[in-house]
Amino acid sequence: MTDPTASASSISRTPQRRRRPGSHPAAKGRETEIGRKKRARRINRTLAAVFPDAHAELDFTNPLELLVATVLSAQTTDVRVNQVTPELFARYSTPAAYSSASQTDIEEIIRPTGFYRAKAANLIGLGQKLVADYGGAVPTALEDLVTLPGVGRKTAHVVRGNAFGKPGLTVDTHFQRLVHRLMLTEERDPVAIEHAIGALVEKKEWTMFSHRIIFHGRRICHARTPACGACPLAFDCPSFGAGPTDPVEAAARVTGPEREHILAFAETEKKQ
Ligand code: SF4
Numbered sequence: 001m002t003d004p005t006a007s008a009s010s011i012s013r014t015p016q017r018r019r020r021p022g023s024h025p026a027a028k029g030r031e032t033e034i035g036r037k038k039r040a041r042r043i044n045r046t047l048a049a050v051f052p053d054a055h056a057e058l059d060f061t062n063p064l065e066l067l068v069a070t071v072l073s074a075q076t077t078d079v080r081v082n083q084v085t086p087e088l089f090a091r092y093s094t095p096a097a098y099s100s101a102s103q104t105d106i107e108e109i110i111r112p113t114g115f116y117r118a119k120a121a122n123l124i125g126l127g128q129k130l131v132a133d134y135g136g137a138v139p140t141a142l143e144d145l146v147t148l149p150g151v152g153r154k155t156a157h158v159v160r161g162n163a164f165g166k167p168g169l170t171v172d173t174h175f176q177r178l179v180h181r182l183m184l185t186e187e188r189d190p191v192a193i194e195h196a197i198g199a200l201v202e203k204k205e206w207t208m209f210s211h212r213i214i215f216h217g218r219r220i221c222h223a224r225t226p227a228c229g230a231c232p233l234a235f236d237c238p239s240f241g242a243g244p245t246d247p248v249e250a251a252a253r254v255t256g257p258e259r260e261h262i263l264a265f266a267e268t269e270k271k272q
Pocket of ligand 1: 181182220221222226227228229231232233234237238239240241242243
């Protein structure tokens with residue numbers, strides 16, 4: 001069956017115009033399911049243009065390294081994880097190495113990431129299970145990954161999406177906050193959010209949609225004071241006005257290495 005949202009929405013991006021705060025149909029509970037799907041896909045295309053190099057911000061070179069880094073990323077920042085993983089990966093390069101590691105040796109290396117005792121125990125248990133049940137390799141199936149110590153659906157999707165090229169929606173706290181602010185779902189449970197957003201966005205886009213949304217949340221749509229007046233999603237956002245709408249005031253709140261590109265984006269789009 002033909003997707004009714006595909007033809008009209010396959011080329012467009014979010015118009016670089018403004019609505020009055022609170023005037024978006026979704027803010028008034030008047031958005032249809034098809035309208036929401038078209039909006040979600042338009043948001044994805046717009047973010048793809050704004051963040052063409054969105055990617056996992058954890059450093060890794062193989063599935064085991066990404067699995068370990070993602071386990072370490074619980075309750076801390078990717079930057080902090082990236083500070084400890086060079087030494088960790090140099091000393092433990094295989095599941096067998098983790099399986100026979102000393103708990104205190106691992107704790108010493110990963111201490112800056114917090115919760116280091118539990119995380120060290122998980123890494124050793126993870127190595128033991130990979131050796132015992134998966135022939136010393138990281139499995140690709142979601143149902144296998146979630147059997148590993150310290151690995152939930154979020155971590156499993158990160159590994160599948162970024163190390164194995166399988167579609168994976170990463171529903172972390174940033175993603176949850178953003179999809180609620182964009183009013184793409186009212187669900188609160190992470191698995192329910194995953195299914196709701198998965199029904200809106202094309203499956204092949206799931207991994208990159210996660211990265212783009214997280215990039216957007218870190219650089220423009222900050223938790224406390226979003227940069228609404230400089231936001232390329234403003235026309236498609238029912239929460240427009242949650243932060244300053246004045247372009248100059250908002251521009252000062254845009255962060256990250258893409259800042260100049262973000263600020264120039266709206267002007268370029270308006271001319272097209
Ligand atoms: S910055 Fe403002 S307009 Fe942009 S997505 Fe966030 S709340 Fe919406």
